[in-house]
Amino acid sequence: MRAGLRLADRYRLDSLLGRGGMGEVWRGLDERLGRPVAVKILTAPAGADARLISRFRREAEIMARLRHPGIVVVHDAGEDEQLLFLVMELLDGEDLSAVLKRHPQGLPVDRARRLTAGIADALHAAHQQGVVHRDVKPANVMVRPGDRVTVMDFGIARYADQVTELTGSAILGTPAYMAPEQFEKAHEPTRQTDLYALGGLLFALLTGRTPFDGDSLRALIREIVLSDPPRPREVRPDVPGDLDELAHALLAKDPRDRPPDARAVAERLRAVPAPPSVPGQAAPPGQASVPEQVLPPPSPPPPGLRTKPIVEAPTASASATVAGNRDSPISRWVGLLAAAGILAVITGGGFLLRNPMGLWVDDGKFSTVPACGRLPTPSIPDAKVSLTKSPQGTKDSAECTWSVLPKDFADRGSISLKFKRYGKKKWESGADNAHAAFISASRWGATLSGIGDEGNYISPPSSFDEPQVMFRVDNLTADISIVDHEQQNVTEKNETAYAEQLAAALLNEPAR
Structure with missing residues (x-):
């Protein structure tokens, strides 16, 4: 051109x-x-x-x-x-992705609420005429003077799917904002699909990040399909409870658990009270003197416009079903998942998730946490390590402690080992839940290879805290922290050595 x-x-x-x-x-x-x-x-x-x-x-x-x-x-x-x-x-303004780049921690809560309400109004108008957007994302929303929003590219994603089928290229769209059911090849997007994307957009406006942020396409798909969506308040505590609940509902795995329509979403957004203004504090750019604006209801369809929706919900004959509740939309794509390793194949028609090991979700290898007395004893050079009386634990969590005593004086240090066991939850296995917890707790650490299923060295957040090694074996996580007042410079080495010894023992232990 x-x-x-x-x-x-x-x-x-x-x-x-x-x-x-x-x-x-x-x-x-x-x-x-x-x-x-x-x-x-x-x-x-x-x-x-x-x-x-x-x-x-x-x-x-x-x-x-x-x-x-x-x-x-x-x-x-x-x-x-x-x-x-x-x-x-030709629109004046900028798209929401540009706005978000200037607000990496999220927009002011009230502005995020009002912008999302305007987008919901537009989606409701389109849905009333049978049109589903299919690719709601910040780049497809223009913010105009006065914080008016305009949604663009209705229907383009539908044409893109046709091109994909013709060329055999990868599916077009934005995976970070795609609903779980969109990863089923036979799924035809519905208005509930748009509502999920709207929830992802609301989450991004409030927090500055997408709900799921896997470091690869495969990891991202796995998180979208398997992991519970995070709540905005987990990232930003000042988000009002009603707004937090709405974002969480929009991101529900099952389309039937999402709000009924975009109008209901807009109404709930406008029902959230605006935060009180602080005397003498200027409003953020784009918010001054902008009254709450309720857009008019959509115009009736023009004469001759067919009333049959352009996008219809999938029929019961859609491929990939599982035993149980056969009319559930979730049941058509849960059968494509594997508790142990999802294979994401990008095909001409879309993402197809295959489960080569069959459908199974279990608690995991460990039915209880290991008993402290059955564990190998840590080794500290030139010191005597003795198991001490540990706090009372449960089948899902326990703490084991050892004292580190030199031959000439007492209280050289201590060793603490904390176990946590995870069980299955809905269609997530115990190992999946343990992995999610491990990633959440160790995301700022350094990866340690060869320790269990995954390991990490976590530096202390302050000089008053101790470093620790964390690793996972199947559905069990372990945190090891060694305090050695005499040889502080080898603490990491000693923690890593014991983690390797303990993880090897747990890996070789039969399931129980």
């Missing part, structure tokens, strides 16, 4: 505004009407047939019929020498 190019003998491209996986967006001019426009150019892949072009035109017609203050206006659509293009209103 180049500046000065004319499409359909009417639209002149002036300057590039952005580029994405499906094409480019240009600032342009409608020479017939003399008005500035935004032109989104979608390159039709080689081999595109008349059906794909026809699908694009139908989707463009649907988008053009959407009339709501929070939805971008589509003026025209067409084809020019294998270039498919949409002509839209």
